Amino acid sequence: MEAGCFDLELELLLEGVYRRYQHDFRHYARASLRRRISAAMDRFNCLTVSQLQDRILHEPEVFNAMLQYFTVQVSEMFRDPSYFLSLREHVIPELQTYPSIKVWVAGCSTGEELWSLAILFRESSLLSRTIFYATDINPASLRIAEQGVYPLERMAAFSRNYRAAGGSGSLSDYYTAAYDGAILGAAFKSQVVFADHSLATDSVFSEVNLVSCRNVLIYFDRTLQDRAVGLFREALVHRGYLGIGMKESLASSAHASAFAEHVRADRIYVKVAS
């Protein structure tokens, strides 16, 4: 297919989706979006993006299915163990000085990272005075996150990550096995608020001490990255922390001056006066 035509049709699709469903993907990074839209075209037997647009605009159930293509749900517990180890060693001690703590897991997807943070906070005796806000735009992902049920066969890899992240117990202390699933989070659920929230269109809803938003910004273009980081900046207390993905950076962000590197190697920043 001719590249120019595909891109034009993609722009029209994103504009149509925004007006019809108020979901704003217009500032998603095109290179990764193109691949996923192509995959959706295969799935729905569409030869062009325009054909796919026709179905999305006229069939809400197709739009709902498309959320799985507009967003990426790949996640794992304690992904990049050193990130969690750094939180344990360089962020938790600071947070322990607060009487109550709020953590925003932005773009939480299916919840693996949320539950990893909850375990970390529990092992640091912070859980009972912490509220986690777990937000995403995809209701199906939020449901999975809230259920906290993951395939048992993933637990071996998660356990390796957990130990590398400095876990002080055994990951199996935190889940119960039932059929082929590991049910996580039963002990933590009262501390978590799940909410539909868009970094593209919604505003800040609470003041927080830590934002963890990892491997979400890579799906945004610079404009939307700036908007999202602007929200984090607004939500964070002075000396609040922001953790982003290992291959993401605030270096060229419009808000770069509002953050200082706290643990450079693990992309943990601290909000400073600017």
Add this chain to the structure above:
Amino acid sequence: MTGRAADLPSSLRLAVIGASSGGVAALGEILPLLPARFKLPVVIVVHQPASHRSLLPELFARKCRLPVLEAYDKAPVSAGHIFFSPPDYHLMVETDLTFVLSLDEPVNFSRPSIDVLLESAAHSIGKDVLAIILTGTNSDGAQGLRAVRKAGGVGWVQSPETAQAPTMPRSAIDVAGADAVLTLAGITDNLIRAGCTK
């Protein structure tokens, strides 16, 4: 025989290289020979185990005259630089010659996938891409090479009989054909010509 690739379009803006097993050794015969005046950005996907950080940029930075870096999200694809994909991310190139990363599912059991990089380059800058497929044991890269050539870009493949692992170059030739099938020395000579003519 090293061979000489046909004349290249003068508009080339990017060289992309894909390799799997045997790739580090093969790249070791190409990258250190690129001269300081080499201007094309070179972007490389080598299949490697997912780990926190790749040693390839450091390894090659010591041997090369050009700066060697790991690609960062939204960073510019700078001229005269060599970039490696970070482990466990797909790497893509945007129309404005910046990098885009993703954690989408592996393609051909690979993340990073050569197909993903090449298809993005084909889509973004089409005929201005030079794609090179080296040694490897699976067929990742074949579809990507086809996309590059279909978009009017140039595709070179290491001759399978000289590759440590012939499957990947053979698949690429079967699926996509090639503008030239070359030894590593041939690839190096032609790449230097392509990158230094400006």
